[in-house]
Amino acid sequence: MGRGGLCYGARMASIKEFQVTIDCADPIRLARFWCEVLGYELPPVPEGAETWEEHYRSLPEDRQVRYFPCSDPSGKGPRLLFQRVPEGKVVKNRVHLDVRTGTGLVGEERLAVLRAECDRLVALGAVCLEVLVADEENESCINMQDIEGNEFCLD
Structure with a gap:
């Protein structure tokens, strides 16, 4: 990073929209889970179908779901795209989402809010991996896994 938090370069790049793509086994199921976590929405179901x-x-087998999106109804957050892949998850994610649950909170108040959200997500099928309690340098956070084993944090 350069001075003032800008990347080095002669020209300033325009800010780009982006989506986060997550490999998975069941794109619709994982999209539904993340809609519940983030308050995102699925696209409307096509006419003639209930779900x-x-x-x-x-549809014919060659047109079965391979990708499935969900998005922030306010338009602020990035779109998430869930992509079916044949292999299962075998190692730790190189990138993960931090769900900003405790922003602005500290100490016991923050930890209580994080634990309450953790309980809600566990009821949806998430797994709580580790509760990291605040120390002299860092505030509390909770490491979790979604319903397909992808790591994320409640922060």
Whole structure:
């Protein structure tokens, strides 16, 4: 990073929209989970079907779901795209999401809010891996896994 937090270069690049793509086994199921976590929305179901699953079952096998998005209804957050891959997850993620649950809170108040959100997400199928309690340098956070084993943090 250069001075003032800008990257080095003669020209200033324009800010780009981006999406986060997550490899998975079941794109619709994982998209539904993350909608519950983040308050995101699924795209509307096509006419003639009650659910996305019903819609995809009606298509030929070569048109079955390979990708499935969800997005922030306010338009502020990045779109998430869940991409079906044949292999399962075998190692730690190189990138993970930090769900900013305790922003602005400190100490016991922060930890209580993080634990309450952890309990809500565990009820949805997430796994709590580790509760890191505040020390002299860092505030509390909770390391978790989503329903397909992808790591994320409640921060």
